[in-house]
Amino acid sequence: xxxxxxxxxxxxxxxxVLSFVLLPILLVGxxxxxxxxxxxxxxxFLGPPGP
Amino acid sequence: MKKLWxxxxxxxxxxxxxxxLGILVTVGFIAGxxxxxxxxxxxxxxxxxxxxxGCHTMQANLHELKDTVHWSNRSGVRAKCADCHVPHDxxxxxxxxxxxxxxxxxxxxxxxxxxxxFEENRLRLAQNEWARFRANGSKECRSCHDYKSMDFExxxxxxxxxxxxxAQRNQSCLDCHKGIAHHKPATGNSRNPAFDGLMQAASxxxxxxxxxxxxxxxxxxxxxxxxxxxxxxxxxxxxxKVLQEKGDAQQVEISAWRKSKGFGRVWYGHFGKNITQATxxxxxxxxxxxxxxxxxxxxxxxxxxxxxxxxxxWIKKGEVVEKIDPLWSVARDSYKSSCSVCHKxxxxxxxxxxxxxxxxxxxxxxxxxxxxxxxxxxxYLQSNSSDFKQAxx
Numbered sequence: 001x002x003x004x005x006x007x008x009x010x011x012x013x014x015x016x017v018l019s020f021v022l023l024p025i026l027l028v029g030x031x032x033x034x035x036x037x038x039x040x041x042x043x044x045f046l047g048p049p050g051p
Numbered sequence: 052m053k054k055l056w057x058x059x060x061x062x063x064x065x066x067x068x069x070x071x072l073g074i075l076v077t078v079g080f081i082a083g084x085x086x087x088x089x090x091x092x093x094x095x096x097x098x099x100x101x102x103x104x105g106c107h108t109m110q111a112n113l114h115e116l117k118d119t120v121h122w123s124n125r126s127g128v129r130a131k132c133a134d135c136h137v138p139h140d141x142x143x144x145x146x147x148x149x150x151x152x153x154x155x156x157x158x159x160x161x162x163x164x165x166x167x168x169f170e171e172n173r174l175r176l177a178q179n180e181w182a183r184f185r186a187n188g189s190k191e192c193r194s195c196h197d198y199k200s201m202d203f204e205x206x207x208x209x210x211x212x213x214x215x216x217x218a219q220r221n222q223s224c225l226d227c228h229k230g231i232a233h234h235k236p237a238t239g240n241s242r243n244p245a246f247d248g249l250m251q252a253a254s255x256x257x258x259x260x261x262x263x264x265x266x267x268x269x270x271x272x273x274x275x276x277x278x279x280x281x282x283x284x285x286x287x288x289x290x291x292k293v294l295q296e297k298g299d300a301q302q303v304e305i306s307a308w309r310k311s312k313g314f315g316r317v318w319y320g321h322f323g324k325n326i327t328q329a330t331x332x333x334x335x336x337x338x339x340x341x342x343x344x345x346x347x348x349x350x351x352x353x354x355x356x357x358x359x360x361x362x363x364x365w366i367k368k369g370e371v372v373e374k375i376d377p378l379w380s381v382a383r384d385s386y387k388s389s390c391s392v393c394h395k396x397x398x399x400x401x402x403x404x405x406x407x408x409x410x411x412x413x414x415x416x417x418x419x420x421x422x423x424x425x426x427x428x429x430x431y432l433q434s435n436s437s438d439f440k441q442a443x444x
Contacts, residue, residue, distance in 0.1 A: 015075060015078055031145060032145075034145055048182060
C-alpha cells in the first residue's frame with residue numbers, strides 16, 4: 001500500500017537526488033571554491049605557501 | 052529564481068512524512084561515503100603520472116626524468132610527477148589543483164600545447180617552480196629526504212661538508228640541486244638585467260680623445276669607420292683607448308699581449324695571464340700592416356713567447372664607460388649571490404689569474420648565470436686574483 005503512495009515516491013526521489021546528485025556536486029563546488037579562494041589569497045597577500 | 056529558491060527550501064526544510072529517519076540517515080551516510088571515496092579517487096587519478104603526461108606537451112618532461120635517479124635507482128624508490136610538483140597538505144594541494152586550470156587553459160588555447168612551445172617557456176616555468184620550492188624550503192623533496200635521517204658519514208667526502216652545512220642552515224634543497232629531475236633551462240640566452248644599467252651608462256658617455264675606456268658588453272670590432280668589415284670581437288670589460296669619434300663610430304686602440312704560437316687571434320690583457328681582451332678574425336690577426344708588435348718576451352712558466360701587440364679598430368659609439376668599477380660591482384654581486392648559495396665563495400685573490408678559468412668553468416654550470424655574466428665574473432675574478440693583489444699578501 002505505501003509503495004503506491006505518490007507522496008512516498010516523491011520523497012524517495014528527493015532523497016536520492018539530494019544525496020547522490022545535489023550534495024556531491026556541492027562537495028566538488030565547495031572544495032573548488034576553497035581552492036580558488038586560497039590561490040587568490042596567495043596571489044594577492046599570502047605569497048607562495050611556506051614550509 | 053524565486054521558484055528555485057522555494058523548491059530548495061522545501062527540499063531541505065520540509066520534514067519527511069513517509070520515510071523513516073534511520074533510512075534517511077543510512078542513505079545519506081552511504082552517499083557520503085561514496086562521494087568522499089569518489090573525491091579521493093579523482094584526486095588520486097589527477098595526481099597520477101598517466102594523467103600528468105596525458106597531454107602531448109608533458110611527454111618530453113617524463114622522458115627527461117627517465118634519465119635521472121628519481122626514475123630508477125638501486126633501492127627502487129621513485130618520485131612521480133605529483134610527489135614533487137603537487138603540495139601534500141590539503142589546503143595547498145587544493146589551491147594547486149585549481150591553479151592547474153591555467154595549465155589546462157594554456158593547453159587549450161595553444162599557448163603551451165607542444166613540447167616545442169614548452170621549451171620556449173621552460174625558463175619561466177622553471178623559475179615558478181624554483182620560487183615555490185624556495186618559499187616552502189623544498190618541502191616536497193623533504194617528505195622523502197629528511198636532514199634528520201641523513202647519515203653524513205655514508206656520504207661521499209665531497210658531499211659531506213656541503214650537506215652538513217646545508218642541514219645546519221636547514222637549507223632548501225633546490226638552492227643547490229636545480230635541474231636534477233628535468234633538464235635545466237638554458238640560461239645562456241637570457242640576459243642579466245644589470246647589463247641594461249651599464250649599457251645605459253655607456254650610451255651617455257662622451258668619450259675624450261686619448262683616454263682609456265672599458266667595454267660594457269661583448270662587441271664587434273670593425274676595420275672601417277663605416278662599420279662594415281668585421282675585425283673580431285671585443286670582450287667584456289676590455290680596455291680601449293679612444294682615438295677619435297666620427298659620426299656613430301669610434302676609433303679605438305687596443306694594446307694587449309698575444310701568444311706567438313698559432314694565429315695570435317686571441318689577445319690578452321696582461322703578459323702571461325689568460326685574461327682575454329679581444330678575439331680577432333684570422334686574416335686580421337695575421338695582418339702585419341695593421342697589427343704592431345712592439346715587444347717579445349718568454350713566459351718562464353710555460354716557455355711560450357708572448358708578444359706585446361697593438362691595433363687600431365672601430366667600434367660603435369656609446370658602448371664604453373670611463374671606469375671599470377661599475378662593471379666589477381655587477382660582477383661582484385653576481386659572484387657573491389650565485390656562489391654563496393652552495394658554499395662560501397673563495398676570496399678573489401685566493402687563486403691566480405690562470406687558475407680561475409678552470410675552477411670557474413667547473414662550477415659555473417651549477418649557477419644560473421647567463422653567458423655574458425659568466426664572462427664578466429670570470430674577468431672580475433682574474434683581474435682581482437692574487438696576481439694583481441700582491442701587496443695584500
